[in-house]
Amino acid sequence: xxxxxxxxxxxxxxxxxxxxxxxxxxxxxxxxxxxxxxxxxxxxxxxxxxxxxxxxxxxxxxxxxxxxxxxxxx
Numbered sequence: 296x297x298x299x300x301x302x303x304x305x306x307x308x309x310x311x312x313x314x315x316x317x318x319x320x321x322x323x324x325x326x327x328x329x330x331x332x333x334x335x336x337x338x339x340x341x342x343x344x345x346x347x348x349x350x351x352x353x354x355x356x357x358x359x360x361x362x363x364x365x366x367x368x369x
Contacts, residue, residue, distance in 0.1 A: 298329055298332075299319055300317035300329050300330070303316060304316045304317070311337075312336060313333070313335075313336055314331055314333050315332040315333075
């Protein structure tokens with residue numbers, strides 16, 4: 296399953312689960328709920344750290360690619 300999200304609306308803790316409510320931008324500046332990401336609390340720190348590390352790596356790769364495209368040395 297794929298869920299597209301523009302952002303999150305709420306983060307809460309319930310029944311030993313971290314719940315992250317996701318939304319999409321809709322027409323006329325509205326938001327449309329797109330789903331809820333539910334992570335067991337005992338896995339939340341590892342999940343969030345892994346996501347942050349992955350995004351940092353991806354950002355570095357994108358910057359390097361942009362520099363290559365512009366002909367700048369790395």
